[in-house]
Structures are given as C-alpha cells and as structure tokens.
Amino acid sequence: MNEPEFTFTIDPDIRVARTLPARIYSDLSSFQTQRDRVFTRTWQYAAHDDVVKVAGQVHPFTLLPGALDEPLLLTRDAEDRVHALSNVCTHRGTLVVDGSGHEQQLRCRYHGRRFTLDGRFHSMPEFETTADFPSPTDDLPRVALGTWQRFFMVALAPAMTFDDVVAPLRARLGHLPFDELVFDATGARDYVVNANWALYIDNYLEGFHIPYVHNSLAAVIDYGAYAVELERYAVLQLAIARSGEAAFEAPRSHADAGKRVAAYYYWLFPTTMFNVYPWGVSVNVVVPLAVDRTRVSFLPFVWDASRREQGAGGGLDRVEREDEAIVEAVQRGVRSRLYDRGRYSPTREGGVHHFHRLLAEFMRA
Ligand code: FES
Ligand SMILES: [Fe+2]
The missing domain is CATH 2.102.10.10 (Rieske [2Fe-2S] iron-sulphur domain)
Structure with a gap:
C-alpha cells in the first residue's frame, strides 16, 4: 500500500477534531501498517x-x-x-x-x-x-x-522506554498490595469479538456509553464524577463509587485521598488494560487476530476475595458481553459507504481522542 493512504490527522484540539477515518477499522492494509508501525514499536x-x-x-x-x-x-x-x-x-x-x-x-x-x-x-x-x-x-x-x-x-523495537509508559501507574498505585495478588486461573476468560481491535479500545476509553449500555455498572458508579486523565502513552479513567458501594480508601497523603474510587481503569497504548478494583486487578489483554476479529483475555488477580463481586468490579462478564455486542454493531457500521468520520464530545471522549492521536502519530512515522 502507498504511504499516503494512512497519513490522516487528528486535530489536537478536540473541539474541532474529527474521529478516525472508517477505513482504519476495516482495511487490511491499515491492519498491516499497524502491525509494522504500532505493535512492533510499543509494549x-x-x-x-x-x-x-x-x-x-x-x-x-x-x-x-x-x-x-x-x-x-x-x-x-x-x-x-x-x-x-x-x-x-x-x-x-x-x-x-x-x-x-x-x-x-x-x-x-x-x-x-x-x-x-x-x-x-x-x-x-x-x-x-x-x-x-x-x-x-x-x-x-x-x-x-x-x-x-x-x-x-x-x-520488539520500542519507540519509548518502559518507564515512559508505566511511570503514572507506579506513582498512582504503588501503595496497593500487589505482592498479595493471586492469579485466579479458573476465573480467566477469553472473549472473541467480531470487530477491529481499535473499536474495542475506543469503547473502553470512554465512560460515555455506561448509562446507555451498562445498567448494572451505572447503578454503582457516580457518572457525574467519572474522570479521565491523559498521560503520554496511557489513559486513566477514574470511576467514583455511589455512596454505599465498594471503594478504595487511599492513604492521607495520596492524590486520591478523600475520593471514593470504585475503579482505576488504566489503558496502556496500544493493547493493555490494568483494571484495579478493591478486590484486585483484572488485566485485559487485547489481541488483534485479524482486521475484523479481536481476542480479549480477562486475567483476574485477587488480593481480597471477599470483595470480588462488589461494586464496579462485580459482574464483569455481563459488562463484557454488553461491550462486545455494541462494538460488533460498530464494526458493521464503519463498513458503510455512508459513514466516514464523526466528532468528539470534549467532556466525555478525551481518552478516545488521545488514542486516535497516538494511532495517527505511530501510523505516520
Ligand atoms: S535449527 Fe538446527 S540446531 Fe536449531
Ligand atoms: Fe463498556
């Protein structure tokens, strides 16, 4: 494929920017470009x-x-x-x-x-x-x-150091008892989604759809307080618990002291997610099997089994199936001759915009 095909741009100003061109999610040549320029050069x-x-x-x-x-x-x-x-x-x-x-x-x-x-x-x-x-x-x-x-x-050929990627997690989560984590092999699940990997990431990176797609999750988190923080190669989404629902208690000197954090959803560009709940960590590994097929592995690591089904960390299988259904519908939509690019919500889609900018940066390089 000729180079210019994938030199699309994403405006840094989210208020004027347009989302990824639809062909990025469905062209085989786009997938091949991502293999060579994105996946080999990232962690x-x-x-x-x-x-x-x-x-x-x-x-x-x-x-x-x-x-x-x-x-x-x-x-x-x-x-x-x-x-x-x-x-x-x-x-x-x-x-x-x-x-x-x-x-x-x-x-x-x-x-x-x-x-x-x-x-x-x-x-x-x-x-x-x-x-x-x-x-x-x-x-x-x-x-x-x-x-x-x-x-x-x-x-394989990293464009950034590992520290460039994980420094925000080290700083934010270092007080949690990672040494106590036990891998729950029987609770691990693989999901195969009939959609492009980047659509799965787009969906992960916004809480905008929670009230529409996830009734059970919407009932335990405070949608108004949902926050997104952008890092160079990562996005943190911070879900705040509704009163009475499971939450972390951060030490007094911590950035989150006084907040009732229900979950830290950390995404590392391009394919790794560390979801940290009061019960432990669910690692989600996104594996792009083909341009329109993606495997997502859920790997649970537990430090407090008594809190496993509580709050935002409960019912993960149901939430995943809800996400799968909507993402597969998007895959069918982006193949349309009548759709190309959309616009972003500046208040709710900062994480998606950040991912699209990274993808444009790496596919162009
Ligand atoms: S391939 Fe000959 S020794 Fe390994
Ligand atoms: Fe979702």
Whole structure:
C-alpha cells in the first residue's frame, strides 16, 4: 500500500477534531501498517511472574498471534535474572522451546544447539570447522523486557522506554498490595469479538456509553464524577463509587485521598488494560487476530476475595458481553459507504481522542 493512504490527522484540539477515518477499522492494509508501525514499536503484555517463578523456569509464548506472531521465550536464569528472548534457533530457525518447564540449558531438538538460560550460544556439534563461529549473532536475540509489579511486558523495537509508559501507574498505585495478588486461573476468560481491535479500545476509553449500555455498572458508579486523565502513552479513567458501594480508601497523603474510587481503569497504548478494583486487578489483554476479529483475555488477580463481586468490579462478564455486542454493531457500521468520520464530545471522549492521536502519530512515522 502507498504511504499516503494512512497519513490522516487528528486535530489536537478536540473541539474541532474529527474521529478516525472508517477505513482504519476495516482495511487490511491499515491492519498491516499497524502491525509494522504500532505493535512492533510499543509494549505488549507478556505474562505474570508466576510463569518464571524459580531459577530454571522457561515459558514460551507467541506475541500477538494474528498480528505479530512472534515466538518469544521468558526464562529465569541461575542468578535469578529474568530474560525475554527470541524462541527461534539461530541455526536454521526452528522453535527452541516447545512448552513451559524447568531447564538447566536450552537445547534445540533439531540439531542439538545449546544456549544458556540468558540466551547466549553455548555449544553445537559438527561446527568445529565453521569459520568465525560462534559469533554474537549465534546468541538468541534479546527482547526488551519491562516489569511493573507482578507483570511482564515486552517490546520488539520500542519507540519509548518502559518507564515512559508505566511511570503514572507506579506513582498512582504503588501503595496497593500487589505482592498479595493471586492469579485466579479458573476465573480467566477469553472473549472473541467480531470487530477491529481499535473499536474495542475506543469503547473502553470512554465512560460515555455506561448509562446507555451498562445498567448494572451505572447503578454503582457516580457518572457525574467519572474522570479521565491523559498521560503520554496511557489513559486513566477514574470511576467514583455511589455512596454505599465498594471503594478504595487511599492513604492521607495520596492524590486520591478523600475520593471514593470504585475503579482505576488504566489503558496502556496500544493493547493493555490494568483494571484495579478493591478486590484486585483484572488485566485485559487485547489481541488483534485479524482486521475484523479481536481476542480479549480477562486475567483476574485477587488480593481480597471477599470483595470480588462488589461494586464496579462485580459482574464483569455481563459488562463484557454488553461491550462486545455494541462494538460488533460498530464494526458493521464503519463498513458503510455512508459513514466516514464523526466528532468528539470534549467532556466525555478525551481518552478516545488521545488514542486516535497516538494511532495517527505511530501510523505516520
Ligand atoms: S535449527 Fe536449531 S540446531 Fe538446527
Ligand atoms: Fe463498556
């Protein structure tokens, strides 16, 4: 596709700006441009720290299946350092590690090349006469790894540091008991939505639809007090509890002291959401499977099971199905020949506007 196709602009002034051109949500070439310019250059959720809890643990995974399809590997070496590596053998390119487990070394099952757990080439049979061997290109390529609390994120060619992305979360949520979180594997859910990933993000980034789409959620939060805060690569939506509903109690010196926060909804550009409730954290991982298909994984981590179904953090499955239905209807709408771009509500759609500006910035670069 020619470059100019995706050099759309989003005016920085939300009052005059127009929303994303409809083709961004439905053209295959737009999806391919996002793969190369957005997903490779940003931080994506990888896993939580239980998957490489002890030295010698290895955890292979595919980064953004359907979009990047990048085979990666997390390891914890004997010195207790965690590494994110390519899981592709530097000999002839097969996958090195098949499944999670414990290893002293990594050994490729195709022709026996060995690597240490930090990815360095160790040995290989029948290569005695190969010239200039081994060299650094025989090591498994390293991938940028970021850690926030119990969560690992990775980036292939990041345009920003991990700190640029998570600094606001470190500052705002650092007092919460992340060490006590327990992953609830039986409560984890995958939802497949027949819509473009960016429509799912658009919908996530505004509370505007809550009174129309989510009766049960609207009953427990104070819509008038709902707040949006924009960061360089993140958006925070702050839901305030109605009186009597579950809320955090922030320490006296905290920015939210005196507020009855029902939920911190943190979105990190482009595909990760940390939803923090009085019961714990629901990580939502958005995986763009195809231009019109998206998988959303809900991963619950619990620090207070007694509050699990309370307030804004309760009934998440119902809220998700309500979101899915509306987002799928939008996907059908943006294919219309009679729709191209809309306008924003300056009071309610600041987060959506911010996302669209980031997308325009990265797709253009
Ligand atoms: S591909 Fe791994 S040793 Fe040959
Ligand atoms: Fe919603």
